[in-house]
Amino acid sequence: MGFLSRLFEPKHGLALLWMILAALVVGGIVIAALCALPSRYRKWVVVGVTFVAGLFYSIEFLIPRENYLTARKPLVADLSIVIGSFAVLIGITNLFQIHWKSLSRMKQGMWYNGLAFFVSFFAILTTGFLKDSVSGSNGEVFAGAFDILFTGFLTSLNAATFSLVAFYIVSAAYRSFRIRSAESALLMIAAAIVMLALVPVGALLTDWLPKTGFFSIFRIERMGYWILTSPNMAAQRAMALGIAVGSLAMGLRIWLSLEKGSFFDRQL
Amino acid sequence: MSASTEFANPMVWVVEGILVFFILFKILSARRGAQLFIRRIPGLTVLDEAVGRATEMGKPILYLPGLSGLGIVGLQAMAILSHVVRHAAKYGTRVVVALADALLYTVAEEVTKDAYATEGYPERFVPDDVRFLSERQFAFASGVVGIQHREQVASAFYFGDFFAESLIIAENGQMVGAIQVAGTPQTTQVPFFLVACDYTIIGDEYYAASAYLSREPTLLGSLVGQDYGKLLLIGLVLLGTVFATVSALAPDISAVPYLRKMFLDFFPRGL
Numbered sequence: 001m002g003f004l005s006r007l008f009e010p011k012h013g014l015a016l017l018w019m020i021l022a023a024l025v026v027g028g029i030v031i032a033a034l035c036a037l038p039s040r041y042r043k044w045v046v047v048g049v050t051f052v053a054g055l056f057y058s059i060e061f062l063i064p065r066e067n068y069l070t071a072r073k074p075l076v077a078d079l080s081i082v083i084g085s086f087a088v089l090i091g092i093t094n095l096f097q098i099h100w101k102s103l104s105r106m107k108q109g110m111w112y113n114g115l116a117f118f119v120s121f122f123a124i125l126t127t128g129f130l131k132d133s134v135s136g137s138n139g140e141v142f143a144g145a146f147d148i149l150f151t152g153f154l155t156s157l158n159a160a161t162f163s164l165v166a167f168y169i170v171s172a173a174y175r176s177f178r179i180r181s182a183e184s185a186l187l188m189i190a191a192a193i194v195m196l197a198l199v200p201v202g203a204l205l206t207d208w209l210p211k212t213g214f215f216s217i218f219r220i221e222r223m224g225y226w227i228l229t230s231p232n233m234a235a236q237r238a239m240a241l242g243i244a245v246g247s248l249a250m251g252l253r254i255w256l257s258l259e260k261g262s263f264f265d266r267q268l
Numbered sequence: 269m270s271a272s273t274e275f276a277n278p279m280v281w282v283v284e285g286i287l288v289f290f291i292l293f294k295i296l297s298a299r300r301g302a303q304l305f306i307r308r309i310p311g312l313t314v315l316d317e318a319v320g321r322a323t324e325m326g327k328p329i330l331y332l333p334g335l336s337g338l339g340i341v342g343l344q345a346m347a348i349l350s351h352v353v354r355h356a357a358k359y360g361t362r363v364v365v366a367l368a369d370a371l372l373y374t375v376a377e378e379v380t381k382d383a384y385a386t387e388g389y390p391e392r393f394v395p396d397d398v399r400f401l402s403e404r405q406f407a408f409a410s411g412v413v414g415i416q417h418r419e420q421v422a423s424a425f426y427f428g429d430f431f432a433e434s435l436i437i438a439e440n441g442q443m444v445g446a447i448q449v450a451g452t453p454q455t456t457q458v459p460f461f462l463v464a465c466d467y468t469i470i471g472d473e474y475y476a477a478s479a480y481l482s483r484e485p486t487l488l489g490s491l492v493g494q495d496y497g498k499l500l501l502i503g504l505v506l507l508g509t510v511f512a513t514v515s516a517l518a519p520d521i522s523a524v525p526y527l528r529k530m531f532l533d534f535f536p537r538g539l
Contacts, residue, residue: 062276084338084371091370091400098396109418154404161406165432168439168464175442176463236455239471241505243453245497246475248284249291249490250340258295258486259343259478 008078027086047257054255095121124149190227197224279534286500291493298489306491311449311469312480315348315425318447319355322422328362328397330421332412332437333428334452335405338371341453345428346372346379347478348451352425353383357392365398366415368408373400409433413440426450426465427474430457438464451477472498507531 011019034042056076060069095117101107103114127146134142179185196202197220206220216222253259276284298304322329331352333345349365356363365380367373377398384393401411413436416424424446426437434450434457441448442464450461451469461468469477472494479487511528518524 061274062281064275064277066275087371087374089370091373091403094373094398094400098399101396113414157410158404158406161410161436162432165435168435171442172435172439172460172463239455239458241501242472242498243455243475245287245494245501246472247340247453248287248497249494250344250475252288252291253486253490254340254343258490259347 004075008075023082050257051255054251058255120149120153124154193220194224194227197221277534283500283504287497290496290500291490294493294496295486295489298485298492301485302489304485304488304492306476306480306488309469309473309476309480311451311467311473312477314447314449314467315352315481316355318423318425318449319352319359319361321447322356323359323361325422327422328364328419329356330412330416330419330424330441330446331363331365332424332426333365333367333369333372333376334426334430335368335408335433336372336428337369338375341429341474342369342372342375344475344478346375348425348427348481349376350379350383351481353380354387357384357387357389360389360392362394362397364415364419364421366408366412367398367400368403368405370400370403373398405431405433409436412437416440416444416446420444421446424448426452426461427469427477428452429454430461435460435464441465504535508535 034045037045053076056069056072060067060073063069099114099117101114102110103118105111107114124146127142127149130142131139131146173191176184177188177191179188196205202220202224206218209215209219211219217226250259294304319329329352331349333342333349336342336345349363353363363380365376367376377395380398381390381393384390399411399415402408412433415421416437417440421441421444424441426434426448427450430437430450430452431454434452438448438450438461448465449467449469450465451474452458452461453471453474455471458468458470475494476491478484479491508531511524511531514521515524515528
């Protein structure tokens with residue numbers, strides 16, 4: 001525990017550089033060893049690692065209190081992050097390949113996307129590194145440039161794309177509320193009640209009904225609340241229960257390497 | 269009993285133990301040759317039809333595992349991808365796969381390559397058709413929308429974890445006239461897919477997909493075991509409802525509040 005914990009402590013300066021190099025070398029050796037293994041042995045390595053990893057989390061959860069394994073959970077999570085970071089490089093390589101092809105061949109309708117990718121990738125990469133490594137007024141310039149790229153461009157573009165959802169909701173709502181069958185009529189009525197129940201004018205429509213007694217259940221805000229908390233909640237919970245059992249079964253099949261018939265049996 | 273929901277309480281041992289028993293028992297029976305019935309799932313039956321449509325139109329298919337990472341949801345998406353690619357490979361139809369997770373991208377590439385090889389057409393695999401777009405949600409959505417419009421996809425499959433980007437993607441699929449089939453365990457996104465897609469797989473049907481498509485006995489057994497598990501959970505829900513109702517209607521019966529308390533102690537919130 002002590003050695004591994006020290007290994008994953010944050011490093012700075014030369015120690016960080018050495019750690020990166022060592023990680024690359026060790027990672028390369030492990031990958032090369034796995035590739036060199038005959039496929040029948042490789043299968044058992046994958047099965048074994050999957051089983052041990054699954055067993056760790058299962059036992060840690062099933063023991064009903066903090067236990068020996070609980071303290072080691074962050075360490076295992078760090079190992080997962082390290083493995084995941086290798087894949088990021090592969091993802092970036094794929095992006096480079098696709099965009100370089102479209103740019104170098106000046107593909108119709110695509111080359112400017114490639115150009116935008118390379119310009120933005122290197123701009124944010126350079127300013128991101130320089131803002132942390134350059135001190136003084138130059139560092140502030142790079143920090144400002146990074147802020148413009150990140151907050152000014154990326155965050156704004158994210159928000160702009162998200163805002164498109166509002167427009168798409170209108171077109172989707174129009175399509176779904178067209179009454180073509182008994183089910184769509186029911187959907188339309190339920191949606192209209194829920195929407196009216198959420199706005200003051202909706203409550204005003206049935207304000208003449210008594211606030212207590214039998215007829216109060218026909219007040220639009222009460223009907224809307226009932227739709228949301230009874231039939232809607234029941235359906236949501238039914239789905240959640242099904243999904244929970246489904247994910248348990250899928251997890252069990254993967255943990256015990258029983259997931260056959262899709263790609264697992266051939267890939268190993 | 270632990271009040272914390274971070275660790276299992278004794279009832280988790282019991283309920284999970286029974287669920288695991290049902291699943292493993294049915295897997296073993298299926299492997300021994302027991303005939304198991306599973307109902308028709310329209311959203312999964314239509315997968316082959318959607319591939320056929322793309323072939324007839326001479327346009328590509330788009331497959332998205334959403335924002336799924338390398339977890340249970342992502343792996344199930346890969347199992348469905350394998351089926352779609354194998355079917356498309358027979359007809360020489362392109363399948364464009366766009367991903368938001370670098371780790372899952374490596375798996376998707378292998379699955380696609382393997383599916384083409386299994387069908388006997390390894391030369392039809394185009395590495396550029398499996399694309400890592402971005403781990404950022406809306407950058408990924410923008411990238412997908414670009415692919416939908418540039419490639420004019422004829423069919424689109426959305427299987428995996430989707431969040432706020434689901435409607436953007438599905439509505440753009442509608443715009444290009446693609447037949448769309450979606451399935452996600454994210455219940456909050458199901459309504460969006462229902463209104464924008466032609467077929468939507470709801471709830472645990474998502475986890476039934478690999479069994480339904482492959483008809484592999486192990487997976488079919490697991491699926492039937494899941495149904496027994498659901499019956500157990502329905503029974504527990506009914507029991508809890510009876511305790512709650514009786515204790516509200518007849519609080520004077522001394523045993524009822526005791527039984528209700530015992531039930532709530534065994535099934536604390538968050539179980």
